[in-house]
Amino acid sequence: MNILIMGMGYVGVTTALLLTELGWNVTGLDPNESRIRMLSQGVLPFYEPGLDDALRKHLASGGITFTSEVDMAVCDNEVIFLCVGTPSGSDGSADLRFIKEAAESIGKNMPGYRLVVIKSTVPVGTNEQVVQWITQAQLTAISFDVISNPEFLREGSALRDALEPDRIIIGSENDQATERLRSLYEKLSCPVVVTKPKTAELIKYAANAFLATKISYINELARLCTKLGVNIADVAVGIGMDHRIGAHFLRAGIGYGGSCFPKDIHALLFTAQEHDLSLTILEKVVQVNQSQAVYYLDIWEQLLGSFNGKTIAVLGISFKPDTDDIREAPAIGIIAKLLKSSAVIRVHDPVAKLPGSMYSEQLQQFDSLEETIQDCDAVILCSEWKPYITADWGQLKSLLKQPFLLDGRNMLDGAQLTSQGYHYSGIGMNW
Numbered sequence: 001m002n003i004l005i006m007g008m009g010y011v012g013v014t015t016a017l018l019l020t021e022l023g024w025n026v027t028g029l030d031p032n033e034s035r036i037r038m039l040s041q042g043v044l045p046f047y048e049p050g051l052d053d054a055l056r057k058h059l060a061s062g063g064i065t066f067t068s069e070v071d072m073a074v075c076d077n078e079v080i081f082l083c084v085g086t087p088s089g090s091d092g093s094a095d096l097r098f099i100k101e102a103a104e105s106i107g108k109n110m111p112g113y114r115l116v117v118i119k120s121t122v123p124v125g126t127n128e129q130v131v132q133w134i135t136q137a138q139l140t141a142i143s144f145d146v147i148s149n150p151e152f153l154r155e156g157s158a159l160r161d162a163l164e165p166d167r168i169i170i171g172s173e174n175d176q177a178t179e180r181l182r183s184l185y186e187k188l189s190c191p192v193v194v195t196k197p198k199t200a201e202l203i204k205y206a207a208n209a210f211l212a213t214k215i216s217y218i219n220e221l222a223r224l225c226t227k228l229g230v231n232i233a234d235v236a237v238g239i240g241m242d243h244r245i246g247a248h249f250l251r252a253g254i255g256y257g258g259s260c261f262p263k264d265i266h267a268l269l270f271t272a273q274e275h276d277l278s279l280t281i282l283e284k285v286v287q288v289n290q291s292q293a294v295y296y297l298d299i300w301e302q303l304l305g306s307f308n309g310k311t312i313a314v315l316g317i318s319f320k321p322d323t324d325d326i327r328e329a330p331a332i333g334i335i336a337k338l339l340k341s342s343a344v345i346r347v348h349d350p351v352a353k354l355p356g357s358m359y360s361e362q363l364q365q366f367d368s369l370e371e372t373i374q375d376c377d378a379v380i381l382c383s384e385w386k387p388y389i390t391a392d393w394g395q396l397k398s399l400l401k402q403p404f405l406l407d408g409r410n411m412l413d414g415a416q417l418t419s420q421g422y423h424y425s426g427i428g429m430n431w
Ligand code: UGA
Pocket: 121, 151, 152, 153, 154, 155, 156, 208, 211, 215, 248, 249, 250, 251, 252, 253, 254, 255, 256, 257, 258, 259, 260, 261, 319, 320
């Protein structure tokens, strides 16, 4: 079976390589020609550990090819995965422009039956819309099926998550189409849930929103721990051992970021609003997240006296480690607040880069950790990259003007650093 993946972003490239790994012939399509050139040369357009090796391996074996020619690609492939972006519109709703364009080009160019699989995160009801868009674009009526098959992989561990999913969700109205899609994944050993398309669409949003809820819950509790002198990490261990709660997504910090949680929760709130409903818990989840970094920055500013005129190192600008993605990263909000407070900011990240337009005399990025923290009054840790966890902070201390370590991800050993003479402060961390 020949498979086409439309959209060579994060999910598209990973899905393409997963299906190639599972033994299928895969073509990756994207209108961005320079992206296609890069991929054809074995270069990923983003940072993702392990994915570049898989790309080069499958290019060499001929299992995967890339193109920008949509007409031919739709002609040559019986199964088409939609992995195009669904960015946030100005009102928080998901912008389905790219989904519509993709559906219309399928309708125009399909020479025979096509199985269309929606992997992009799309609002409830999009499956039905895609059916309409394809039908309207067809010159003659040709049969097709549209299945909703959301993706649950994480940046930083994309290939592993794709190869070892917890479950596969298939939202389908047609048994034959369901079996066809199931057969594509038959080498993966995980439960397969077959349900209605609308349910599959909602499962994706509900999963992300629930994970974000766990994070905001633990983050708000961390504020209470800061006041009570209790250690939030110990609380998380204690409650996480109850299998009804689960140990994951209970790491307190300066808040969740990335291209998924913030965007998807807004889209879900928008859907609820369209149906005259308020999802009040989720509204609070967003509020807690938006105020979490600010809450701790205020505490840290009091520790320092003021940020005004101080030199602050901000380490880890990506929204989490092992990615170069800075979309909605808490570090970006922290930098904006520090700029307003007239601090001088020295930034470091093992991979991610600040956009050139952000640089100024007040804000610079450096390549080495040592150079970044040189003569700083404080270090703020924003994402838990391994080089920061394994750094020899005992040695690095001599480079600092003042030994303030402000740990936004609770990634370091506060007790040990305090005994080494640091003024250490984490998120609800007490010992
Ligand atoms: C998230 C979901 O975890 C994936 O299942 C989903 O497929 C994906 O969104 C998506 O919709 O595409 P991702 O955004 O890549 O994946 O990253 P996560 O590992 O979920 O982290 C999101 C944010 O939550 C990060 O800023 C991270 O630092 C933060 N986080 C995570 C915490 O603050 N505490 C935790 O305990 C866990």
